Amino acid sequence: MIAKLLKLQPSTSLSTDAAKKAPLAIDGLSVSYHHKPVVWDLSFVAPEKGLVAVVGPNGAGKSTFIKAALGLIPKLSGEITVYGKPVDKQRKLIGYVPQRGSVDWDFPASALDVVTMGLYGEIGWLKPVRKGHKEQALSYLEKVGMADFADRQIGQLSGGQQQRVFLARALAQDASLYFMDEPFVGVDAATERAIINVLKKLKDQGKTVICVHHDLQSAPDYFDHALILNVRPVASGPMHEAFTSENLQRAYGGRLAPSELSGLMSLAGQ
Protein backbone atom coordinates (compact mmCIF):
# COMPACT_ATOMS: atom_id res chain seq x y z
CA MET A 1 0.00 0.00 0.00
CA ILE A 2 2.86 2.34 0.81
CA ALA A 3 4.35 1.68 -2.63
CA LYS A 4 1.05 2.62 -4.18
CA LEU A 5 1.03 5.80 -2.19
CA LEU A 6 4.50 6.79 -3.30
CA LYS A 7 3.35 6.61 -6.89
CA LEU A 8 0.59 9.13 -6.26
CA GLN A 9 1.30 12.26 -8.16
CA PRO A 10 1.17 15.38 -6.02
CA SER A 11 -1.44 17.74 -7.36
CA THR A 12 -0.40 21.29 -7.98
CA SER A 13 -3.07 23.11 -6.04
CA LEU A 14 -0.69 24.21 -3.25
CA SER A 15 1.70 25.92 -5.60
CA THR A 16 -0.56 28.89 -6.27
CA ASP A 17 -0.15 31.97 -4.13
CA ALA A 18 -3.82 32.01 -3.18
CA ALA A 19 -3.59 28.48 -1.78
CA LYS A 20 -0.49 29.37 0.21
CA LYS A 21 -2.39 31.98 2.20
CA ALA A 22 -5.72 30.16 2.33
CA PRO A 23 -7.27 29.47 5.77
CA LEU A 24 -6.90 25.77 5.03
CA ALA A 25 -5.07 24.14 2.14
CA ILE A 26 -4.96 20.37 1.87
CA ASP A 27 -2.95 18.53 -0.72
CA GLY A 28 -3.29 14.81 -1.35
CA LEU A 29 -4.52 13.84 2.14
CA SER A 30 -4.99 10.11 2.74
CA VAL A 31 -5.98 8.50 6.03
CA SER A 32 -6.71 4.87 6.79
CA TYR A 33 -7.86 2.88 9.81
CA HIS A 34 -5.98 -0.41 9.69
CA HIS A 35 -6.16 -1.43 6.03
CA LYS A 36 -9.29 0.41 5.12
CA PRO A 37 -8.83 3.79 3.48
CA VAL A 38 -11.16 6.35 5.04
CA VAL A 39 -10.04 9.47 3.21
CA TRP A 40 -8.26 9.05 -0.10
CA ASP A 41 -6.20 11.62 -2.01
CA LEU A 42 -8.17 14.64 -0.91
CA SER A 43 -7.10 18.08 -2.04
CA PHE A 44 -9.06 21.08 -0.94
CA VAL A 45 -8.55 24.80 -0.48
CA ALA A 46 -10.91 26.60 1.89
CA PRO A 47 -11.95 30.12 0.92
CA GLU A 48 -11.44 33.16 3.12
CA LYS A 49 -14.72 34.19 4.81
CA GLY A 50 -16.32 30.92 3.75
CA LEU A 51 -18.90 28.73 5.44
CA VAL A 52 -18.07 25.30 4.07
CA ALA A 53 -20.45 22.36 4.46
CA VAL A 54 -18.70 19.00 4.38
CA VAL A 55 -21.30 16.52 3.16
CA GLY A 56 -21.28 12.89 2.16
CA PRO A 57 -22.85 9.54 3.08
CA ASN A 58 -22.15 7.68 6.33
CA GLY A 59 -18.59 6.38 6.42
CA ALA A 60 -17.49 8.92 3.80
CA GLY A 61 -14.68 10.11 6.08
CA LYS A 62 -16.12 13.51 7.01
CA SER A 63 -15.13 13.44 10.70
CA THR A 64 -11.86 11.73 9.84
CA PHE A 65 -11.08 14.52 7.40
CA ILE A 66 -11.59 17.11 10.15
CA LYS A 67 -9.56 15.20 12.72
CA ALA A 68 -6.72 14.69 10.27
CA ALA A 69 -6.80 18.34 9.25
CA LEU A 70 -6.49 19.24 12.94
CA GLY A 71 -3.58 16.83 13.33
CA LEU A 72 -5.50 14.74 15.89
CA ILE A 73 -5.05 11.46 14.01
CA PRO A 74 -2.07 10.33 11.95
CA LYS A 75 -2.29 10.66 8.18
CA LEU A 76 -0.77 8.33 5.61
CA SER A 77 0.22 11.10 3.26
CA GLY A 78 -0.61 14.63 2.27
CA GLU A 79 0.24 18.15 3.24
CA ILE A 80 -1.93 20.41 5.36
CA THR A 81 -1.33 24.10 5.85
CA VAL A 82 -3.33 26.67 7.79
CA TYR A 83 -2.80 30.24 6.59
CA GLY A 84 0.35 29.02 4.88
CA LYS A 85 1.98 27.24 7.83
CA PRO A 86 1.80 23.72 9.30
CA VAL A 87 -1.14 23.09 11.67
CA ASP A 88 1.13 22.67 14.69
CA LYS A 89 2.36 26.23 14.35
CA GLN A 90 -1.11 27.70 13.90
CA ARG A 91 -2.94 26.17 16.88
CA LYS A 92 -4.00 29.57 18.15
CA LEU A 93 -5.81 30.30 14.89
CA ILE A 94 -7.90 27.13 14.99
CA GLY A 95 -11.15 26.51 16.85
CA TYR A 96 -12.79 23.10 17.17
CA VAL A 97 -16.32 21.97 18.02
CA PRO A 98 -16.18 18.17 18.35
CA GLN A 99 -19.15 15.82 18.19
CA ARG A 100 -21.18 16.05 21.37
CA GLY A 101 -20.73 12.35 22.14
CA SER A 102 -16.96 12.68 22.20
CA VAL A 103 -16.72 13.78 25.84
CA ASP A 104 -17.91 12.48 29.20
CA TRP A 105 -20.76 14.77 30.27
CA ASP A 106 -20.62 13.37 33.83
CA PHE A 107 -17.33 15.18 34.29
CA PRO A 108 -17.36 17.49 37.33
CA ALA A 109 -17.42 20.78 35.44
CA SER A 110 -19.94 23.59 34.96
CA ALA A 111 -20.94 25.15 31.64
CA LEU A 112 -18.70 28.10 32.53
CA ASP A 113 -15.74 25.77 33.23
CA VAL A 114 -16.07 24.20 29.80
CA VAL A 115 -16.25 27.57 28.02
CA THR A 116 -13.24 28.76 30.01
CA MET A 117 -11.30 25.82 28.53
CA GLY A 118 -11.54 27.65 25.20
CA LEU A 119 -9.25 30.29 26.73
CA TYR A 120 -6.62 27.81 27.97
CA GLY A 121 -4.56 28.13 24.79
CA GLU A 122 -4.37 31.89 25.29
CA ILE A 123 -3.63 31.53 29.01
CA GLY A 124 -0.80 29.11 28.26
CA TRP A 125 1.06 26.37 30.16
CA LEU A 126 1.23 26.52 33.96
CA LYS A 127 -0.62 29.82 34.33
CA PRO A 128 -3.81 29.71 36.39
CA VAL A 129 -7.31 30.73 35.26
CA ARG A 130 -8.09 34.21 36.62
CA LYS A 131 -11.32 36.01 37.37
CA GLY A 132 -11.05 38.03 34.16
CA HIS A 133 -10.99 34.81 32.13
CA LYS A 134 -14.19 33.64 33.81
CA GLU A 135 -15.90 36.94 32.99
CA GLN A 136 -14.76 36.65 29.41
CA ALA A 137 -16.11 33.09 29.25
CA LEU A 138 -19.45 34.27 30.64
CA SER A 139 -19.75 36.82 27.84
CA TYR A 140 -19.41 34.01 25.30
CA LEU A 141 -22.10 32.02 27.10
CA GLU A 142 -24.33 35.11 26.80
CA LYS A 143 -23.76 35.14 23.05
CA VAL A 144 -25.33 31.69 22.71
CA GLY A 145 -28.11 32.46 25.19
CA MET A 146 -26.72 30.25 27.94
CA ALA A 147 -25.64 32.75 30.60
CA ASP A 148 -28.36 31.55 32.97
CA PHE A 149 -26.89 28.07 32.94
CA ALA A 150 -23.28 29.08 33.67
CA ASP A 151 -23.07 27.23 37.00
CA ARG A 152 -25.04 24.16 35.93
CA GLN A 153 -23.11 20.88 35.84
CA ILE A 154 -22.79 20.02 32.15
CA GLY A 155 -24.51 16.62 32.46
CA GLN A 156 -27.67 18.38 33.61
CA LEU A 157 -28.02 20.36 30.38
CA SER A 158 -30.13 19.24 27.43
CA GLY A 159 -28.43 18.07 24.25
CA GLY A 160 -29.01 21.40 22.54
CA GLN A 161 -27.69 23.32 25.54
CA GLN A 162 -24.58 21.14 25.60
CA GLN A 163 -24.03 21.93 21.93
CA ARG A 164 -24.34 25.65 22.67
CA VAL A 165 -21.75 25.30 25.45
CA PHE A 166 -19.39 23.73 22.92
CA LEU A 167 -20.12 26.56 20.53
CA ALA A 168 -19.40 29.20 23.19
CA ARG A 169 -16.16 27.39 23.97
CA ALA A 170 -15.17 27.59 20.29
CA LEU A 171 -15.99 31.32 20.26
CA ALA A 172 -13.81 31.77 23.34
CA GLN A 173 -10.89 30.38 21.35
CA ASP A 174 -11.21 33.49 19.15
CA ALA A 175 -9.84 31.54 16.21
CA SER A 176 -9.77 32.44 12.51
CA LEU A 177 -10.53 28.98 11.20
CA TYR A 178 -13.21 26.83 12.82
CA PHE A 179 -13.86 23.12 12.47
CA MET A 180 -17.27 21.86 13.58
CA ASP A 181 -18.34 18.22 13.60
CA GLU A 182 -22.10 17.86 13.11
CA PRO A 183 -23.17 20.72 15.42
CA PHE A 184 -26.78 20.53 14.22
CA VAL A 185 -27.33 16.88 15.16
CA GLY A 186 -30.17 16.33 17.62
CA VAL A 187 -30.57 19.96 18.70
CA ASP A 188 -33.73 21.94 19.45
CA ALA A 189 -34.96 24.89 17.38
CA ALA A 190 -33.47 27.49 19.75
CA THR A 191 -30.05 25.89 19.48
CA GLU A 192 -30.33 25.64 15.71
CA ARG A 193 -31.03 29.39 15.55
CA ALA A 194 -28.14 30.09 17.93
CA ILE A 195 -25.75 28.09 15.76
CA ILE A 196 -26.90 29.83 12.57
CA ASN A 197 -26.44 33.23 14.22
CA VAL A 198 -22.95 32.31 15.33
CA LEU A 199 -22.06 31.08 11.83
CA LYS A 200 -23.26 34.38 10.32
CA LYS A 201 -21.32 36.44 12.86
CA LEU A 202 -18.16 34.43 12.27
CA LYS A 203 -18.48 35.00 8.54
CA ASP A 204 -19.03 38.74 9.04
CA GLN A 205 -15.85 38.82 11.09
CA GLY A 206 -13.97 37.36 8.12
CA LYS A 207 -13.57 33.90 9.61
CA THR A 208 -13.78 30.56 7.90
CA VAL A 209 -15.87 27.63 9.15
CA ILE A 210 -15.51 24.04 7.96
CA CYS A 211 -18.56 22.18 9.18
CA VAL A 212 -19.54 18.53 8.83
CA HIS A 213 -23.23 18.61 8.00
CA HIS A 214 -25.57 15.66 7.68
CA ASP A 215 -28.70 17.36 6.44
CA LEU A 216 -28.64 17.94 2.69
CA GLN A 217 -31.92 19.90 2.78
CA SER A 218 -30.55 22.72 4.92
CA ALA A 219 -26.97 22.74 3.63
CA PRO A 220 -27.57 25.32 0.84
CA ASP A 221 -29.37 27.62 3.33
CA TYR A 222 -26.71 27.63 6.04
CA PHE A 223 -23.52 27.43 4.01
CA ASP A 224 -22.04 29.12 0.96
CA HIS A 225 -19.45 26.51 0.01
CA ALA A 226 -19.54 22.73 -0.14
CA LEU A 227 -17.06 19.90 -0.01
CA ILE A 228 -18.69 16.67 -1.12
CA LEU A 229 -16.88 13.53 -0.04
CA ASN A 230 -17.16 9.82 -0.37
CA VAL A 231 -13.73 8.63 0.79
CA ARG A 232 -12.42 10.32 -2.36
CA PRO A 233 -13.34 13.96 -2.95
CA VAL A 234 -16.34 14.26 -5.26
CA ALA A 235 -16.61 18.01 -5.67
CA SER A 236 -15.80 21.25 -3.90
CA GLY A 237 -16.42 24.93 -4.50
CA PRO A 238 -19.12 27.58 -4.14
CA MET A 239 -22.47 26.05 -3.20
CA HIS A 240 -24.19 26.54 -6.56
CA GLU A 241 -21.26 25.02 -8.47
CA ALA A 242 -20.50 22.03 -6.27
CA PHE A 243 -23.90 21.16 -4.84
CA THR A 244 -25.39 19.74 -8.03
CA SER A 245 -27.57 16.70 -8.47
CA GLU A 246 -24.84 14.94 -10.49
CA ASN A 247 -22.26 15.43 -7.75
CA LEU A 248 -24.64 14.35 -4.98
CA GLN A 249 -25.67 11.35 -7.03
CA ARG A 250 -22.00 10.43 -7.44
CA ALA A 251 -21.32 10.77 -3.73
CA TYR A 252 -24.40 9.02 -2.45
CA GLY A 253 -24.83 6.50 -5.25
CA GLY A 254 -28.31 5.07 -5.28
CA ARG A 255 -28.94 6.11 -1.71
CA LEU A 256 -30.81 9.29 -2.60
CA ALA A 257 -34.28 8.93 -4.06
CA PRO A 258 -34.91 11.07 -7.18
CA SER A 259 -37.62 13.01 -5.33
CA GLU A 260 -35.12 13.91 -2.61
CA LEU A 261 -32.68 15.12 -5.20
CA SER A 262 -35.18 17.29 -7.05
CA GLY A 263 -36.26 18.77 -3.73
CA LEU A 264 -32.64 19.59 -2.97
CA MET A 265 -32.08 21.17 -6.33
CA SER A 266 -35.02 23.51 -5.95
CA LEU A 267 -33.57 24.54 -2.59
CA ALA A 268 -30.21 25.16 -4.17
CA GLY A 269 -31.93 27.46 -6.63
CA GLN A 270 -31.40 25.37 -9.73
Added chain:
Amino acid sequence: MDLPLADFLQIDFPALLVASLAGLCCGLPGNFLVLRRQSLIGDAMSHVVLPGIVVGYLLSGTLDTLPMLLGALGAALISALLIEVIRRLGNVEPGAAMGVVFTSMFALGVLILEQTGASGVHLDVEHALYGNLESTLWFGLTDWSDILSADGLAQMPGSISRLGGVTLVVLLVIILFFKELKISTFDPAMATSLGFNARYISIGLIVMTATSAVAAFDAVGSILVIAMFICPAATARMWTDKLSSQIILSSVFALMSGCLGYLIAAFGPFLLGENYALNAAGMIAVVACLLQAFSMVFAPNHGTMGRFLKQRKALQEPAEI
Protein backbone atom coordinates in the same frame (compact mmCIF):
# COMPACT_ATOMS: atom_id res chain seq x y z
CA MET B 1 -6.32 2.99 78.85
CA ASP B 2 -2.92 4.33 79.72
CA LEU B 3 -0.88 5.61 76.81
CA PRO B 4 2.42 7.35 77.52
CA LEU B 5 3.17 10.20 75.11
CA ALA B 6 6.54 8.69 74.13
CA ASP B 7 4.84 5.44 73.09
CA PHE B 8 2.27 7.33 71.04
CA LEU B 9 4.98 9.43 69.37
CA GLN B 10 7.22 6.49 68.60
CA ILE B 11 4.61 3.92 67.55
CA ASP B 12 1.28 5.51 66.63
CA PHE B 13 2.35 8.92 65.34
CA PRO B 14 4.63 7.57 62.56
CA ALA B 15 1.96 5.04 61.55
CA LEU B 16 -0.67 7.79 61.36
CA LEU B 17 1.73 9.93 59.35
CA VAL B 18 2.49 7.11 56.90
CA ALA B 19 -1.20 6.27 56.50
CA SER B 20 -2.07 9.94 55.86
CA LEU B 21 0.76 10.53 53.41
CA ALA B 22 0.08 7.29 51.52
CA GLY B 23 -3.59 8.28 51.32
CA LEU B 24 -2.72 11.70 49.92
CA CYS B 25 -0.07 10.64 47.44
CA CYS B 26 -2.32 7.94 45.94
CA GLY B 27 -5.66 9.71 46.45
CA LEU B 28 -4.69 12.92 44.65
CA PRO B 29 -3.71 11.41 41.27
CA GLY B 30 -6.57 8.94 41.82
CA ASN B 31 -9.03 11.77 41.04
CA PHE B 32 -7.82 11.94 37.45
CA LEU B 33 -7.56 8.15 37.09
CA VAL B 34 -11.17 7.70 38.18
CA LEU B 35 -12.41 10.47 35.85
CA ARG B 36 -10.44 8.93 32.96
CA ARG B 37 -11.94 5.51 33.76
CA GLN B 38 -8.44 4.19 34.37
CA SER B 39 -8.90 3.37 38.05
CA LEU B 40 -7.32 -0.03 37.60
CA ILE B 41 -3.99 1.44 36.64
CA GLY B 42 -3.22 1.83 40.35
CA ASP B 43 -3.95 -1.86 40.82
CA ALA B 44 -1.74 -2.70 37.85
CA MET B 45 1.11 -0.56 39.20
CA SER B 46 1.08 -2.24 42.59
CA HIS B 47 1.39 -5.70 40.97
CA VAL B 48 4.00 -4.99 38.35
CA VAL B 49 6.53 -3.85 40.94
CA LEU B 50 7.31 -7.45 41.96
CA PRO B 51 9.85 -8.24 39.20
CA GLY B 52 11.43 -4.85 39.84
CA ILE B 53 11.83 -5.57 43.54
CA VAL B 54 13.37 -8.99 42.84
CA VAL B 55 15.76 -7.63 40.21
CA GLY B 56 16.69 -4.76 42.52
CA TYR B 57 17.50 -7.27 45.23
CA LEU B 58 19.48 -9.53 42.89
CA LEU B 59 21.54 -6.71 41.45
CA SER B 60 22.36 -5.11 44.79
CA GLY B 61 22.66 -8.38 46.69
CA THR B 62 21.30 -6.74 49.82
CA LEU B 63 17.90 -6.37 51.44
CA ASP B 64 18.31 -2.57 51.50
CA THR B 65 15.15 -0.71 50.59
CA LEU B 66 16.59 1.73 48.09
CA PRO B 67 17.73 -0.66 45.27
CA MET B 68 14.44 -2.54 45.56
CA LEU B 69 12.45 0.68 45.35
CA LEU B 70 14.42 1.81 42.31
CA GLY B 71 13.79 -1.58 40.70
CA ALA B 72 10.10 -1.25 41.52
CA LEU B 73 9.94 2.22 39.99
CA GLY B 74 11.74 0.97 36.86
CA ALA B 75 9.30 -1.93 36.52
CA ALA B 76 6.33 0.42 36.99
CA LEU B 77 7.57 2.80 34.32
CA ILE B 78 8.32 -0.02 31.86
CA SER B 79 4.82 -1.39 32.46
CA ALA B 80 3.24 2.02 31.95
CA LEU B 81 5.00 2.26 28.58
CA LEU B 82 4.03 -1.34 27.69
CA ILE B 83 0.38 -0.59 28.46
CA GLU B 84 0.47 2.43 26.15
CA VAL B 85 2.23 0.45 23.41
CA ILE B 86 -0.25 -2.45 23.58
CA ARG B 87 -3.16 -0.03 23.61
CA ARG B 88 -1.98 1.85 20.54
CA LEU B 89 -0.36 -0.88 18.44
CA GLY B 90 -2.79 -3.64 19.30
CA ASN B 91 -5.79 -1.30 19.43
CA VAL B 92 -6.83 -3.05 22.66
CA GLU B 93 -9.13 -1.37 25.18
CA PRO B 94 -7.20 0.06 28.15
CA GLY B 95 -8.54 -2.37 30.78
CA ALA B 96 -7.42 -5.37 28.74
CA ALA B 97 -4.01 -3.82 28.05
CA MET B 98 -3.49 -3.28 31.79
CA GLY B 99 -4.65 -6.82 32.53
CA VAL B 100 -2.19 -8.30 30.05
CA VAL B 101 0.74 -6.26 31.35
CA PHE B 102 0.21 -6.60 35.05
CA THR B 103 -0.42 -10.33 35.09
CA SER B 104 2.59 -11.06 32.88
CA MET B 105 4.88 -8.75 34.86
CA PHE B 106 3.70 -10.32 38.12
CA ALA B 107 4.28 -13.80 36.66
CA LEU B 108 7.72 -12.74 35.47
CA GLY B 109 8.49 -11.64 39.02
CA VAL B 110 7.44 -15.02 40.42
CA LEU B 111 9.55 -16.86 37.80
CA ILE B 112 12.68 -14.81 38.50
CA LEU B 113 12.11 -15.31 42.20
CA GLU B 114 11.97 -19.12 41.79
CA GLN B 115 14.76 -19.48 39.25
CA THR B 116 17.36 -17.39 41.01
CA GLY B 117 16.94 -18.78 44.48
CA ALA B 118 15.94 -15.37 45.75
CA SER B 119 12.89 -17.10 47.18
CA GLY B 120 15.15 -18.54 49.85
CA VAL B 121 15.28 -15.03 51.23
CA HIS B 122 12.26 -13.80 53.07
CA LEU B 123 10.50 -11.60 50.51
CA ASP B 124 7.20 -12.30 52.08
CA VAL B 125 3.71 -12.16 50.67
CA GLU B 126 2.13 -10.65 53.75
CA HIS B 127 4.42 -7.65 53.50
CA ALA B 128 3.38 -7.17 49.87
CA LEU B 129 -0.33 -7.30 50.74
CA TYR B 130 -0.47 -5.38 54.00
CA GLY B 131 2.77 -3.37 54.02
CA ASN B 132 4.47 -2.67 57.32
CA LEU B 133 2.45 0.22 58.61
CA GLU B 134 2.59 -0.98 62.22
CA SER B 135 6.32 -1.57 62.18
CA THR B 136 7.14 1.98 61.08
CA LEU B 137 8.74 3.28 64.25
CA TRP B 138 10.20 6.70 64.93
CA PHE B 139 12.72 6.18 67.69
CA GLY B 140 13.95 8.91 69.97
CA LEU B 141 10.71 10.88 70.22
CA THR B 142 9.61 11.63 73.75
CA ASP B 143 7.86 14.96 73.24
CA TRP B 144 6.11 16.80 70.36
CA SER B 145 9.00 19.26 70.13
CA ASP B 146 11.40 16.39 69.32
CA ILE B 147 9.81 15.92 65.90
CA LEU B 148 11.40 19.06 64.52
CA SER B 149 14.66 18.80 66.46
CA ALA B 150 17.81 17.85 64.55
CA ASP B 151 18.05 14.61 66.48
CA GLY B 152 14.44 13.73 65.85
CA LEU B 153 14.64 14.49 62.13
CA ALA B 154 17.78 12.39 61.83
CA GLN B 155 15.89 9.38 63.17
CA MET B 156 12.88 9.88 60.90
CA PRO B 157 12.05 6.54 59.25
CA GLY B 158 12.99 6.35 55.56
CA SER B 159 9.47 5.48 54.50
CA ILE B 160 8.13 8.74 55.98
CA SER B 161 10.69 10.96 54.27
CA ARG B 162 10.21 9.13 50.96
CA LEU B 163 6.41 9.31 51.15
CA GLY B 164 6.53 12.91 52.30
CA GLY B 165 8.76 13.88 49.39
CA VAL B 166 6.62 12.10 46.81
CA THR B 167 3.41 13.54 48.28
CA LEU B 168 4.85 17.05 48.10
CA VAL B 169 5.88 16.58 44.45
CA VAL B 170 2.46 15.11 43.56
CA LEU B 171 0.69 18.01 45.26
CA LEU B 172 2.84 20.59 43.46
CA VAL B 173 2.38 18.92 40.07
CA ILE B 174 -1.41 18.82 40.50
CA ILE B 175 -1.58 22.47 41.57
CA LEU B 176 0.74 23.66 38.79
CA PHE B 177 -0.76 21.52 36.02
CA PHE B 178 -4.37 21.62 37.26
CA LYS B 179 -5.65 23.33 34.13
CA GLU B 180 -3.75 21.00 31.79
CA LEU B 181 -4.84 17.85 33.66
CA LYS B 182 -8.44 19.06 33.68
CA ILE B 183 -8.75 19.79 29.97
CA SER B 184 -6.84 16.69 28.85
CA THR B 185 -9.02 14.50 31.08
CA PHE B 186 -12.29 16.08 29.93
CA ASP B 187 -11.55 16.49 26.24
CA PRO B 188 -8.19 15.14 25.03
CA ALA B 189 -8.83 16.11 21.40
CA MET B 190 -9.57 19.70 22.40
CA ALA B 191 -6.51 19.78 24.68
CA THR B 192 -4.28 18.60 21.84
CA SER B 193 -5.82 21.05 19.38
CA LEU B 194 -5.04 23.87 21.84
CA GLY B 195 -1.40 22.80 22.06
CA PHE B 196 -1.61 20.78 25.30
CA ASN B 197 -0.56 17.40 23.92
CA ALA B 198 -2.96 15.01 25.65
CA ARG B 199 -0.74 11.98 25.05
CA TYR B 200 2.23 13.49 26.88
CA ILE B 201 0.03 14.65 29.74
CA SER B 202 -1.44 11.15 29.96
CA ILE B 203 2.03 9.57 30.10
CA GLY B 204 3.02 12.12 32.75
CA LEU B 205 0.02 11.16 34.86
CA ILE B 206 0.92 7.47 34.59
CA VAL B 207 4.51 8.17 35.63
CA MET B 208 3.20 10.10 38.63
CA THR B 209 0.85 7.21 39.46
CA ALA B 210 3.73 4.73 39.25
CA THR B 211 5.87 6.85 41.55
CA SER B 212 3.05 7.22 44.08
CA ALA B 213 2.26 3.51 43.96
CA VAL B 214 5.87 2.52 44.60
CA ALA B 215 6.35 5.04 47.41
CA ALA B 216 3.17 3.94 49.14
CA PHE B 217 3.46 0.23 48.35
CA ASP B 218 6.47 -0.30 50.61
CA ALA B 219 4.75 1.40 53.53
CA VAL B 220 1.16 0.24 53.29
CA GLY B 221 1.02 -2.73 50.90
CA SER B 222 -0.90 -3.26 47.69
CA ILE B 223 -4.43 -3.56 49.13
CA LEU B 224 -4.28 -0.10 50.58
CA VAL B 225 -2.60 1.37 47.51
CA ILE B 226 -5.52 0.23 45.33
CA ALA B 227 -8.11 1.43 47.85
CA MET B 228 -6.46 4.84 48.17
CA PHE B 229 -6.20 5.38 44.41
CA ILE B 230 -9.90 4.80 43.92
CA CYS B 231 -12.00 5.26 47.08
CA PRO B 232 -11.28 8.88 48.12
CA ALA B 233 -11.82 10.20 44.58
CA ALA B 234 -14.95 8.11 43.98
CA THR B 235 -16.35 9.18 47.36
CA ALA B 236 -15.55 12.86 46.77
CA ARG B 237 -17.27 12.72 43.36
CA MET B 238 -20.52 11.93 45.21
CA TRP B 239 -20.47 15.23 47.09
CA THR B 240 -19.57 17.80 44.45
CA ASP B 241 -19.81 18.68 40.77
CA LYS B 242 -16.67 20.80 40.78
CA LEU B 243 -13.27 19.33 40.05
CA SER B 244 -11.26 21.51 42.45
CA SER B 245 -13.68 20.76 45.30
CA GLN B 246 -13.55 17.08 44.42
CA ILE B 247 -9.78 17.06 44.76
CA ILE B 248 -9.86 18.87 48.12
CA LEU B 249 -12.63 16.57 49.40
CA SER B 250 -10.75 13.50 48.23
CA SER B 251 -7.77 14.58 50.34
CA VAL B 252 -10.08 14.98 53.34
CA PHE B 253 -11.54 11.50 52.79
CA ALA B 254 -8.05 10.03 52.32
CA LEU B 255 -6.89 11.58 55.62
CA MET B 256 -10.09 10.51 57.38
CA SER B 257 -9.77 6.89 56.24
CA GLY B 258 -6.07 6.80 57.11
CA CYS B 259 -6.39 8.21 60.62
CA LEU B 260 -9.75 6.67 61.57
CA GLY B 261 -8.76 3.30 60.14
CA TYR B 262 -5.48 3.19 62.01
CA LEU B 263 -6.99 4.37 65.31
CA ILE B 264 -9.80 1.79 65.11
CA ALA B 265 -7.34 -0.97 64.25
CA ALA B 266 -4.90 -0.03 67.00
CA PHE B 267 -7.26 0.89 69.82
CA GLY B 268 -10.71 -0.45 68.92
CA PRO B 269 -10.25 -3.94 70.39
CA PHE B 270 -8.65 -2.50 73.56
CA LEU B 271 -11.62 -0.24 74.12
CA LEU B 272 -13.84 -3.32 73.86
CA GLY B 273 -11.68 -5.02 76.48
CA GLU B 274 -9.88 -7.33 74.08
CA ASN B 275 -6.12 -7.64 74.08
CA TYR B 276 -5.13 -7.55 70.42
CA ALA B 277 -4.90 -5.11 67.52
CA LEU B 278 -6.38 -5.37 64.04
CA ASN B 279 -4.44 -5.03 60.79
CA ALA B 280 -4.25 -1.31 60.14
CA ALA B 281 -3.98 -1.35 56.33
CA GLY B 282 -7.02 -3.61 56.12
CA MET B 283 -9.01 -1.42 58.51
CA ILE B 284 -8.09 1.75 56.58
CA ALA B 285 -9.39 0.20 53.36
CA VAL B 286 -12.57 -0.85 55.17
CA VAL B 287 -13.11 2.70 56.47
CA ALA B 288 -12.57 4.07 52.94
CA CYS B 289 -15.22 1.66 51.63
CA LEU B 290 -17.64 2.59 54.42
CA LEU B 291 -17.22 6.29 53.59
CA GLN B 292 -18.02 5.46 49.96
CA ALA B 293 -21.07 3.41 50.95
CA PHE B 294 -22.32 6.19 53.24
CA SER B 295 -21.87 8.77 50.46
CA MET B 296 -23.66 6.62 47.90
CA VAL B 297 -26.71 6.68 50.12
CA PHE B 298 -26.66 10.10 51.75
CA ALA B 299 -24.86 12.52 49.38
CA PRO B 300 -27.32 15.27 48.40
CA ASN B 301 -27.17 15.11 44.58
CA HIS B 302 -25.60 11.77 43.77
CA GLY B 303 -26.70 9.60 46.71
CA THR B 304 -29.82 7.43 46.35
CA MET B 305 -31.40 8.85 49.50
CA GLY B 306 -30.45 12.42 48.55
CA ARG B 307 -31.99 12.01 45.11
CA PHE B 308 -35.11 10.45 46.59
CA LEU B 309 -35.58 13.35 49.02
CA LYS B 310 -35.08 15.90 46.24
CA GLN B 311 -37.60 14.20 44.00
CA ARG B 312 -40.15 14.05 46.80
CA LYS B 313 -39.60 17.73 47.53
CA ALA B 314 -39.99 18.57 43.84
CA LEU B 315 -43.23 16.58 43.72
CA GLN B 316 -44.62 18.33 46.77
CA GLU B 317 -43.76 21.85 45.68
CA PRO B 318 -46.45 22.39 43.01
CA ALA B 319 -49.08 21.29 45.51
CA GLU B 320 -48.03 24.04 47.92
CA ILE B 321 -48.44 26.83 45.37
